[in-house]
Amino acid sequence: MSERAPATTPSAEPTGPSPASPSSPLTAARRTGLLVTFILGGLTALPPLSMDMYLPALPEVTTALRSPAATVQLTLTACLAGMALGQLVIGPMSDKWGRRRPLLTGMIVYVLATAICALAPTAELLIAFRLLQGLAGAAAIVIARAVVRDLYDGVEMARFFSTLMLISGTAPIIAPLIGGQVLRFADWRGVFVILTAVGIVLTLMVWRGLAETLPPEHRHTGGVAAALRTMRGLLGDRVFTGYTLCGGFAFAVLFSYISASPFVVQEIYGASPQAFSLLFGVNSVGLIAVGQINGKLLVGRVSLDKALAVGLAVITLASVSLLLMSTGVFGKVGLAPIAAALFVLMSAMGLVLPNTNAQALMRTPHAAGSASALLGTSSFLIGAIASPLVGIAGEDTAVPMALVQVTCAALSVACFLLLCRPWHPRETP
Helix, strand or coil, X not given: CECCCCCCCCCCCCCCCCCCCCCCHHHHHHHCHHXXXXXXXXXXXXXXXXXXXXXXXXXXXXXXXXXCHHHHHHHHHHHHHHHHXXXXXXXXXXXHHCCHHHHHHHHHHHHHHHHHHCCCCCHHHHHHHHHHHHHHHHHHHHHHHHHHXXXXXXXXXXXXXXXXXXXXXXXXHHHHHHHHHHHHHCCCHHHHHHHHHHXXXXXXXXXXXXXXXXXXXXXXXXXXXXXXXXXXXXXXXXXXXXXHHHHHHHHHHHHHHHHHHHHHHHHHCCCCHHHHHHHHHHHHHHHHHHHHHHHHHXXXXXXXXXXXXHHHHHHHHHHHHHHHHHCCCCCCCCXXXXXXXXHHHHHHHHHHHHHHHHHHHCCCHHHHHHHHHHHHHHHHHHHHHHHHHCCCCCCCCCHHHHHHHHHHHHHHHHHHHHHHCCCCCCCCC
């Protein structure tokens, strides 16, 4: 793969935002900064809300629908795969038709699919509608990232991604807590009722508060063939591909935790759904805190690659520790050491996820939607592949989860070192 980015790509770490004329949609969007930030945070929070609020209910769904754990875990995989494939389609659509129309359409379909999930009588139908939910919900995350690229560049973009983590990062905290509380008063179907309401509110906020950020003169006019050529050109940039895969494998480490932790914490270590929700929330606080340290203290003072390298190293060490504890190398361990290692692993994601996104998108101002689609698709597809692997040995061992995490962490480090080559000077156009 070529090291040079496409002809219109900026340097790897520009120092300021792209200019915008006083009358441009970008300037208007920036004037509503707080509202836009809140809406974009809500959009990026939709995927973790869709998955994490449902996590405490997984054991109950297994019993209620009389399906094995591996089958029920496919409801997570289906949602994740839908979000991956949906981004691949919706990202280029937003480059052609602007951000608002594809986003609003996707949100409306998301609301309908989520409402139908609440009525699914079998695991198979639930899996099917979760797939549709993911396909539609992909619009939220892929277009939110593209809007950020429309509005910001360089260090400002990296800071904004970290700010978004403050908002979107609250979703993993409150989602399992809400899910656990819903299970006190309703069955698992009540979780999807709440998600439907969240989708309606967010759709109305987008309709009323998010202006178009891609002017008509900056949109692509080609069809499917042009979109494919654009994506092929993006993947031809070795550095962009390196950051994309690095972030994708790191996301797989995160999602293997998301998929397996309900069974590891509740079935193996005997925690209640409410205790699991509390532990999950504490881990998310760590992710948010480190994300804010990254955005407020490190960005602009420490290179993004150095912060990313530290995050990858911590994730790898935490994954290895989990594997050693799960295999009994340290003897029989309780929940506390496992929870501590998971906390460290989750916290380090605050250094990895925003910085891989920023570094990749800095190279693609000419096709932010397509680039965002490739970023999201790689992350969600790799996560969808990792998800069923964590339950391959049943519900009574955490070894598969830890093994998947170690493998994906090692692959993420390999992509960073071999493809991104952070020590190597990069050509600028």
